Amino acid sequence: MDYFKILNLSREPFSNSPEPNFFFQSPTHVRCLQKLELAIRLRRGLNVVMGRVGTGKTTLCRHLIAQFAQANEEADAVETHLLMDPAFSTPLEFLSTVALGFGINGKRKRRTGPDPDVTDWQLKENIKNYLFTKGVGEKKIVVLLIDEGQKLPDFCLEILREFLNYETNENKLLQIVIFGQPEFQQLLNRMENVADRVNLVHMLEPLSFKETRGLIQFRLNQASEPGHIPALFTRPALLAIYQATGGYPRKIITLCHQVMLAMIIQNRSKAGWFLVRSCASRLAIADTTWRPRSLRRAALLAILAGFLVLLAIHPPLTDWVKGLSLPALKTAPIKTAVTPAPEAPSTPAAPGTSGTDPASTAAKTSDSATTPAPATPGAPATPANATPPGVQAAAPAA
Numbered sequence: 308m309d310y311f312k313i314l315n316l317s318r319e320p321f322s323n324s325p326e327p328n329f330f331f332q333s334p335t336h337v338r339c340l341q342k343l344e345l346a347i348r349l350r351r352g353l354n355v356v357m358g359r360v361g362t363g364k365t366t367l368c369r370h371l372i373a374q375f376a377q378a379n380e381e382a383d384a385v386e387t388h389l390l391m392d393p394a395f396s397t398p399l400e401f402l403s404t405v406a407l408g409f410g411i412n413g414k415r416k417r418r419t420g421p422d423p424d425v426t427d428w429q430l431k432e433n434i435k436n437y438l439f440t441k442g443v444g445e446k447k448i449v450v451l452l453i454d455e456g457q458k459l460p461d462f463c464l465e466i467l468r469e470f471l472n473y474e475t476n477e478n479k480l481l482q483i484v485i486f487g488q489p490e491f492q493q494l495l496n497r498m499e500n501v502a503d504r505v506n507l508v509h510m511l512e513p514l515s516f517k518e519t520r521g522l523i524q525f526r527l528n529q530a531s532e533p534g535h536i537p538a539l540f541t542r543p544a545l546l547a548i549y550q551a552t553g554g555y556p557r558k559i560i561t562l563c564h565q566v567m568l569a570m571i572i573q574n575r576s577k578a579g580w581f582l583v584r585s586c587a588s589r590l591a592i593a594d595t596t597w598r599p600r601s602l603r604r605a606a607l608l609a610i611l612a613g614f615l616v617l618l619a620i621h622p623p624l625t626d627w628v629k630g631l632s633l634p635a636l637k638t639a640p641i642k643t644a645v646t647p648a649p650e651a652p653s654t655p656a657a658p659g660t661s662g663t664d665p666a667s668t669a670a671k672t673s674d675s676a677t678t679p680a681p682a683t684p685g686a687p688a689t690p691a692n693a694t695p696p697g698v699q700a701a702a703p704a705a
Contacts, residue, residue, distance in 0.1 A: 320530035325366040350478035351506040358511030361557030402430035438480040456487030513554030543580035551587035
């Protein structure tokens, strides 16, 4: 069933195949393409493009091949060769596959194994002669594109480094572009002699919300008839798609495809926030990027922002809000529990003595005798040398 025809589309908009016609030229992908084309035209040698799973590395590679194929230039024509799966077990297997890709005769296919009568040195010489013929004799630029570069063994990188030694006094004869995941950086860290020869390292980043919205709209435009572009996603739905996918193109395409299928099953013409959320919860991407609490918080903030806009636009509504009488909150008195201070332990008196220290008692009596009491309003002043009441004056010494 062609489900896209039910939604007034001429073709499938969210195919998971790397179709060059559906390549969305986001700023990060356009910058990468420009850097790669410039490096290849200048024959700079080895270039590396890294990105996480689903950032569009394979689509970028296919678009680069299509872009060079459409160029009608007599001079500096670019000849591209794509190597899909570089997980080789022996150097001879890798060299045989590269030679087969270049069209060098006398080499068997990879599945049947390399020719046992051909050595590594013979294969390298054949490849070198081929590059000199193309680069010097025919004035062509030979490009070797390697996808899934994180699978390359160390000996393959060493052979690629030897290929970079095939050069003239002006430029290198073989241009190499490796597309890989961030794990490829570990290979470069282990092999400094290869890392020193890298001309360009570009890191692909996920799309922003604006770019995510542009990607979805671009694919709908490509799959629709001119002048009949359906609006299948509301703005809250686009926000939910971005938050559920994190801006990764592959996840965006997968989620949009599931949402469109749900629209057909539920007989809807437009997808909203909750439909996108329900579809995302059933996908594997929901385990790592879907956060319902964050989405609910964002929805509440959006509702609050819309309410504030209504208050600013409609002054009568503001007066109505001010006129609302809200019940006063009753606060109960707070009771504080007072904990009595623990009593100091009493020290038992020595036999034959009382529990009070005579020296401390005499000192307290002396202090109280010499310290005047605070004056009471309306009472007669007491002289400084007067004897306090209740204390007997000492008799003069004889």
